[in-house]
Amino acid sequence: xxxxxxxxxxxxxxxxxxxxxxxxxxxxxxxxxxxxxxxxxxxxxxxxxxxxxxxxxxxxxxxxxxxxxxxxxxxxxxxxxxxxxxxxxxxxxxxxxxxxxxxxxxxxxxxxxxxxxxxxxxxxxxxxxxxxxxxxxxxxxxxxxxxxxxxxxxxxxxxxxxxxxxxxxxxxxxxxxxxxxxxxxxxxxxxxxxxxxxxx
Amino acid sequence: xxxxxxxxxxxxxxxxxxxxxxxxxxxxxxxxxxxxxxxxxxxxxxxxxxxxxxxxxxxxxxxxxxxxxxxxxxxxxxxxxxxxxxxxxxxxxxxxxxxxxxxxxxxxxxxxxxxxxxxxxxxxxxxxxxxxxxxxxxxxxxxxxxxxxxxxxxxxxxxxxxxxxxxxxxxxxxxxxxxxxxxxxxxxxxxxxxxxxxxxxxxxxxxxxxxxxxxxxxxxxxxxxxxxxxxxxxxxxxxxxxxxxxxxxxxxxxxxxxxxxxxxxxxxxxxxxxxxxxxxxxxxxxxxxx
Amino acid sequence: xxxxxxxxxxxxxxxxxxxxxxxxxxxxxxxxxxxxxxxxxxxxxxxxxxxxxxxxxxxxxxxxxxxxxxxxxxxxxxxxxxxxxxxxxxxxxxxxxxxxxxxxxxxxxxxxxxxxxxxxxxxxxxxxxxxxxxxxxxxxxxxxxxxxxxxxxxxxxxxxxxxxxxxxxxxxxxxxxxxxxxxxxxxxxxxxxxxxxxxxxxxxxxxxxxxxxxxxxxxxxxxxxxxxxxxxxxxxxxxxxxxxxxxxxxxxxxxxxxxxxxxxxxxxxxxxxxxxxxxxxxxxxxxxxxxxxxxxxxxxxxxxxxxxxxxxxxxxxxxxxxxxxxxxxxxxxxxxxxxxxxxxxxxxxxxxxxxxxxxxxxxxxxxxxxxxxxxxxxxxxxxxxxxxxxxxxxxxxxxxxxxxxxxxxxxxxxxxxxxxxxxxxxxxx
Numbered sequence: 075x076x077x078x079x080x081x082x083x084x085x086x087x088x089x090x091x092x093x094x095x096x097x098x099x100x101x102x103x104x105x106x107x108x109x110x111x112x113x114x115x116x117x118x119x120x121x122x123x124x125x126x127x128x129x130x131x132x133x134x135x136x137x138x139x140x141x142x143x144x145x146x147x148x149x150x151x152x153x154x155x156x157x158x159x160x161x162x163x164x165x166x167x168x169x170x171x172x173x174x175x176x177x178x179x180x181x182x183x184x185x186x187x188x189x190x191x192x193x194x195x196x197x198x199x200x201x202x203x204x205x206x207x208x209x210x211x212x213x214x215x216x217x218x219x220x221x222x223x224x225x226x227x228x229x230x231x232x233x234x235x236x237x238x239x240x241x242x243x244x245x246x247x248x249x250x251x252x253x254x255x256x257x258x259x260x261x262x263x264x265x266x267x268x269x270x271x272x273x274x
Numbered sequence: 275x276x277x278x279x280x281x282x283x284x285x286x287x288x289x290x291x292x293x294x295x296x297x298x299x300x301x302x303x304x305x306x307x308x309x310x311x312x313x314x315x316x317x318x319x320x321x322x323x324x325x326x327x328x329x330x331x332x333x334x335x336x337x338x339x340x341x342x343x344x345x346x347x348x349x350x351x352x353x354x355x356x357x358x359x360x361x362x363x364x365x366x367x368x369x370x371x372x373x374x375x376x377x378x379x380x381x382x383x384x385x386x387x388x389x390x391x392x393x394x395x396x397x398x399x400x401x402x403x404x405x406x407x408x409x410x411x412x413x414x415x416x417x418x419x420x421x422x423x424x425x426x427x428x429x430x431x432x433x434x435x436x437x438x439x440x441x442x443x444x445x446x447x448x449x450x451x452x453x454x455x456x457x458x459x460x461x462x463x464x465x466x467x468x469x470x471x472x473x474x475x476x477x478x479x480x481x482x483x484x485x486x487x488x489x490x491x492x493x494x495x496x497x498x499x500x501x502x503x504x505x506x507x508x509x510x511x512x513x514x515x516x517x518x519x520x521x522x523x524x525x526x527x528x529x530x531x532x533x534x535x536x537x538x539x540x541x542x543x544x545x546x547x548x549x550x551x552x553x554x555x556x557x558x559x560x561x562x563x564x
Numbered sequence: 565x566x567x568x569x570x571x572x573x574x575x576x577x578x579x580x581x582x583x584x585x586x587x588x589x590x591x592x593x594x595x596x597x598x599x600x601x602x603x604x605x606x607x608x609x610x611x612x613x614x615x616x617x618x619x620x621x622x623x624x625x626x627x628x629x630x631x632x633x634x635x636x637x638x639x640x641x642x643x644x645x646x647x648x649x650x651x652x653x654x655x656x657x658x659x660x661x662x663x664x665x666x667x668x669x670x671x672x673x674x675x676x677x678x679x680x681x682x683x684x685x686x687x688x689x690x691x692x693x694x695x696x697x698x699x700x701x702x703x704x705x706x707x708x709x710x711x712x713x714x715x716x717x718x719x720x721x722x723x724x725x726x727x728x729x730x731x732x733x734x735x736x737x738x739x740x741x742x743x744x745x746x747x748x749x750x751x752x753x754x755x756x757x758x759x760x761x762x763x764x765x766x767x768x769x770x771x772x773x774x775x776x777x778x779x780x781x782x783x784x785x786x787x788x789x790x791x792x793x794x795x796x797x798x799x800x801x802x803x804x805x806x807x808x809x810x811x812x813x814x815x816x817x818x819x820x821x822x823x824x825x826x827x828x829x830x831x832x833x834x835x836x837x838x839x840x841x842x843x844x845x846x847x848x849x850x851x852x853x854x855x856x857x858x859x860x861x862x863x864x865x866x867x868x869x870x871x872x873x874x875x876x877x878x879x880x881x882x883x884x885x886x887x888x889x890x891x892x893x894x895x896x897x898x899x900x901x902x903x904x905x906x907x908x909x910x911x912x913x914x915x916x917x918x919x920x921x922x923x924x925x926x927x928x929x930x931x932x933x934x935x936x937x938x939x940x941x942x943x944x945x946x947x948x949x950x951x952x953x954x955x956x957x958x959x960x961x962x963x964x965x966x967x968x969x970x971x972x973x974x975x976x977x978x979x980x981x982x983x984x985x986x987x988x989x990x991x992x993x
Contacts, residue, residue, distance in 0.1 A: 098532040099807075102814070105525040112521075116652035120627050125649040129356045129398035139386070323830040352644050421842075425644065428833060429841035464851075504841070507647070507654040514655070515829025522822045529815040536811045540602060540803060 132274035134266070137205075145222045147210060150261060150273045154210040154218055156234075157271065160245060165203055167232060168194040168246035176257075177249045183260040192257055197246040199265065207263050207271065208247045212236040213256035219243060234258070311464040314432040314439045317494070321501060324516065327509050328502050333364035335481060336499025339492050342479050344423065347415060347470075349403035352424035353503055356397040362509035363502055371397050378402050416456050418469035427497070427504035434501040436462065441493035444472040569593050594784050599802035600809050601790035607681075608788070609816030610674040616817055617667040618776065622769050624660040625709075632712065634762035636755040639714035640843045658832035664706050665835045666824045668858035671699060679889070680910060682898025683789040689890040691782040694775055696886045701772045703883070706858070708765040714758060715840035716850050722761070723753045724853065728866075734873040752846065792964055793898030852927070860924030861917050865943065867928040868936040878940065885947045892947055894955030902961040906954045913946045 133150045137157060140146050143164075146157040160168075173179060173191055180189065181196035190196045199205035212219050214236065220226040221234035221243075229235035229242035231250045236242070241254035248257040263273040320329045337358065340350070355375035358366045366374065376394040380402050383390035395402065405411035412419050421429075430436045443462035453459050457467040474489045481487050485495075502508070571589040573579040582589055631650050633642035646653035675695070678684055684692035707725060711718045726747050732740035749756030787796060796802055803809075827834060835857055839850045855863050865882050869875035885892075900907045916939045923939065926932045 095532075095535040098528060098535050099811075101528045102525075102532040102811070105521075105528055106814070109521065109525060116655055117623060117627050119651045120653060120656060121630065122651050124631075124645070124651060124653070125356075125360075126354070126398070126645065127649075129354065132396070132398075136385075352641065352648065357648070425841045429838050431838050433838075511654060511658075511829055511832075515825070518825050518829060519822070522818060522825055526815070526818045526822060529811070529818050533811045533815040536807050540808065 132272055135271045135273065136269060137271055138269035142204060144224075147222050148273070150209075155261060155273055156206070156208045156210040156222060156247070156258070158206040158208075158222075160198075160204045160206055164232065164245035165194070165198075168197070168244060168248075171244060171246075171248075175250075177252065177254075178256045180257070181260070182257045184262045185260065185264075192246075192248050194246045197248065197257070197260065202265065205271075206245075206247060207260060207273070208258040209261050210234075210258070212238065212241055212254055213249065213258065214239055214241050214252075214254040219258075311431070312439075312462055312466075314436050314462060317435050317438055317497075319434060319498065319501070321498070321508055324512055326512065328362065328364075329498065330363075330365045331483060332495050332498045333502050334366065335483070335485060335491075336495035336497070336502075337364050338481070339474075339479050339496040340423070340499055343473050343492075344496065345401075345404060347404055347411070347420040348423045349405070349420075350401045350424045350503060351403055351422055353401045354397065355395060355399060355401070357503075357506060359397070360506070363506055364499070375399060416469060420470070423500055423503065425504040427501040429504075433504075434497040437497040437500055438493050440468075441474055441496070442490060570597055596804065596806040598784065598805040599787065599796070599799070600805045601788050601796055601801060602803045602808075603790050603792065604788060604809070604812075605791055606812075606816055607673065607677040608790075609813045610670050610677065611783075612813035613670045613817055613820050614667070614674060615776065616820075617663060617670055618769065618772060620663050621660065621667060622773070624656050624663065625766070625769065628656055628660055629766060632762070634712070634759045636714065636758060636844075639712060639758060643713045655828070658828045660709075661836065662824065662827045662832055664709060665856070665858065666820070666827070667702065668706070670820070671702060672858070675699065675886075676914065679913075680900045681789055681791055682793050682893070682895070682900065684890045685793075685893060685895075685898045686890070687786045688782070688789060691779060691786075692890055693887055694779040694782055696883070698772055698775050698779060699886070700883060701768055701775065703859070705765060705768040705772065706856070708761040708768070710856060711758065711761045712765065713840060714844045716842040716844055716848075717837050717840040717853065719753060719844035719846065720849055720853050721855060722757060726753065726757075728876045728879070731873045731876040754846075789898060791899060791901060793902070794963055854925050857921065857925075860922075861920035862924070864920040864924035864936050865940045867924075868933070868940040878944075882943060885944070889947065889951070892951040894952050895958065895960070896955070897960045897963060902963055903954075903958055904961060905958040906950070909946060909950045909954060912942065913950075916942050916946070 130151065133148060133155070135146070135148050135155075135157065137146065137159070140157065140159045142159050142161045144159055147154045148157065149155070171194075173193065176192055179192055181192045183190060183196055185200070186196055195203075197206065199207060210218055210222070215238065217236050217238035219234035219236040219241070221228040227235050229251070231242055231244035233243040233245045233247060233250075236254065239253050240251070241249060242251040243254075243258055244250050246257075247260075249255070261273055263271055266272050320326055320332070340348075355371055355378075358364050358374060359368055359371040375397050378395040378399075379392045380395045380399050381390050382393050385391055405414060408419060427433045427437060432439070439462035440460060443460045445459060445461055447453055447459035447466075451459065451466065453467045457469060458471055459466055460468045474492045476488045479487060479492055481491075485491055569589055569592075571582075571586075571592040573582045573588070578588065581587070628646060631642060631646045631653065633639060643657065646657050648654075650656075678692065678695065707721070711722045726744055729747065730740035730744045732743060734740070745751060747757070748754065749760065787802075790796070837854065837856075839853075842850075854860070862879055862882055866875045866879040869878050895903060895906065897903060900910050919935070919939050920943065923932055923936045928936060
């Protein structure tokens with residue numbers, strides 16, 4: 075009785091039906107892997123924005139009291155939106171800038187095709203040249219550039235200056251001095267009336 | 275498996291059978307034994323497991339009943355208008371949801387002047403509550419607080435069946451039963467005295483889809499609507515559940531065969547399995563003593 | 565089972581790691597080739613199932629904690645937000661709440677298996693004590709977790725259970741009150757209570773995981789008990805853990821998950837109580853408060869005793885008494901299979917526990933109260949009278965003859981003498 079053997083490695087030691095057993099064990103292992111991976115997905119996907127967050131897609135802003143030279147900051151999807159009522163001077167300065175001088179040649183305007191060039195026309199509001207609506211988040215590492223308040227340092231180009239790493243933006247929100255790689259993004263928005271903007 | 279294992283297993287099943295239902299009066303519809311709640315009749319619903327779904331048209335009618343009748347007193351503070359358009363619910367079209375929301379004025383603010391202001395609701399807004407706070411609600415309802423209806427279908431034993439029974443349970447009080455001042459007799463309500471006046475009467479809500487505008491239909495539709503409100507992911511749960519169950523049954527079958535294949539050598543390769551033969555050695559056999 | 569390590573590091577990397585952290589060796593010795601009695605039945609698969617359930621509860625719990633708000637005003641709503649808005653939130657939350665029930669179902673089966681087959685007897689006393697400790701930590705964890713949705717049942721369960729401590733006022737006046745206020749962080753259950761219960765509910769599962777590691781360590785010193793209760797002596801008594809028990813445990817685990825999934829997907833509130841979908845209201849107690857099903861037997865014991873302090877003592881005693889089981893049982897054989905008298909008492913005890921569970925859900929009045937007292941008396945008598953006395957007077961049936969059982973005494977010695985079979989501690993790592 076002491077001599078009978080129970081194989082330690084039944085897979086390799088068994089010669090009766092190695093194929094069937096191997097197939098079963100591989101199928102069982104496969105099921106375990108598939109089931110485990112499927113169970114893992116909800117644990118990861120739960121971290122994505124939830125339904126209530128996704129639904130907060132639009133913000134309506136009253137801009138009637140924003141005079142030329144002033145700016146307004148509102149929240150949209152947890153991010154600041156810069157709304158600037160530009161002076162004629164600022165518009166002219168932005169228009170005079172040759173596109174070749176720009177670090178980022180693209181408009182980055184969610185309301186235009188992706189390859190639209192970064193001309194002032196493509197940056198400003200459609201048919202409402204004085205208005206500039208942008209996501210106020212530096213494209214370098216996410217700080218909020220200075221330039222919204224009247225007394226802020228606005229950088230060499232009179233637009234915005236990021237205090238974190240010194241990026242500078244012009245009066246059309248285009249990056250002119252790095253390290254930021256892109257122009258300030260322009261969110262989807264539309265004018266509901268002369269006094270009201272809907273963002274998102 | 276030997277006999278003692280079977281007995282142990284039977285005991286486990288018994289334990290489940292005994293403790294399960296007593297701790298889960300909600301699903302069985304059996305009322306708790308102490309507050310002498312009336313028996314709640316079971317209705318047939320479209321959403322019973324395992325393959326049920328909500329009836330979109332019914333939920334839309336139910337929402338109409340809620341909006342035009344219940345919402346005058348009852349809040350549903352956990353729901354948003356967007357929920358009305360989400361899959362597995364009433365599934366109003368996106369435009370319809372926007373319109374439904376915009377018909378309601380909600381308070382927002384403060385604005386730049388520091389004032390709260392009214393604006394039409396957006397789909398992302400929560401359902402507007404009829405009263406600003408509990409005290410106002412009590413004041414307007416003779417001291418009684420109309421409960422929030424967001425999860426009411428899960429918060430009452432009997433669920434949708436109970437809500438239906440309650441809404442259709444108003445009757446003249448039986449002989450010798452005198453409800454207190456301002457209370458109403460209701461056959462389904464525990465204690466039979468409810469502060470809520472009969473909310474439904476034939477024709478009070480105008481249905482546009484040809485459903486007969488009678489109390490029974492209103493009650494059924496709004497009960498289904500409240501069930502959805504309490505359990506908006508029910509359809510998703512059943513659908514995913516079916517897939518998971520099929521997967522697990524296949525997995526279980528494979529595991530069973532794999533287990534048999536692995537153990538075949540131990541079971542068949544050792545007729546003289548040590549412990550089995552040994553059992554015959556003692557004077558008494560286990561079975562013989564039974 | 566004191567086999568020398570059979571691990572052979574083949575590659576240079578394996579040898580390098582083995583000399584520094586022999587983790588592969590430990591896994592190989594303890595979970596691959598570990599000699600396991602060949603006759604373990606399916607009641608032995610619940611250890612693996614419990615390990616799985618602990619992992620499920622920790623995994624789902626950690627992600628639920630990412631969305632839960634432990635405040636009086638935020639708790640209920642955040643749970644509902646999980647159910648409605650969070651991606652897969654309904655699945656995670658139902659898996660966690662049903663998971664608690666499945667965890668207890670498995671742990672009770674595991675415990676009764678240990679009781680039936682005498683798995684607590686020498687040399688497995690420490691293994692058993694660690695198991696009881698895990699049970700106690702589980703009870704505390706489940707209780708704290710149940711408070712978190714902050715529904716009516718949550719709130720009043722916390723109120724009632726924490727008030728158990730006020731019974732100490734009967735020992736030293738004022739002590740119980742001070743203790744309860746310390747637990748509450750106020751003069752009643754409230755926000756501070758909820759927040760600390762949440763903190764500890766997050767901590768305790770990791771304590772459980774630590775004790776589980778000790779429990780498995782303590783298991784691997786003497787090795788598994790088995791349905792005969794007799795010791796393993798010769799190599800042919802055992803099979804390597806892998807693949808024999810990995811596949812058998814795996815099969816049982818999938819069957820268990822099937823039941824688990826059926827509840828999660830088709831009856832997630834079956835084991836819950838509707839009152840817990842009513843937000844907590846400190847001004848109104850539900851008409852009929854009952855704990856979750858897995859606490860009902862203990863609840864019945866509490867209510868069976870009309871004195872506050874003694875009731876609490878009995879409640880605590882009903883669990884603490886399990887610690888002493890290895891010394892209360894005087895039987896010379898482990899497995900109830902060979903105990904013709906004791907087995908009747910054992911099954912009466914199982915019936916008692918089920919009956920107490922049933923009574924725990926009923927109003928403590930009339931016959932229910934009388935029955936509650938009778939079954940409570942038997943619950944304690946089983947440990948304090950039956951175990952010591954029956955063990956002394958009962959004549960066990962003949963054991964399988966070829967293995968000598970050390971605890972059985974000389975009259976049953978009929979085969980070759982036992983070989984030493986304990987692993988040296990250093991072999992376990």
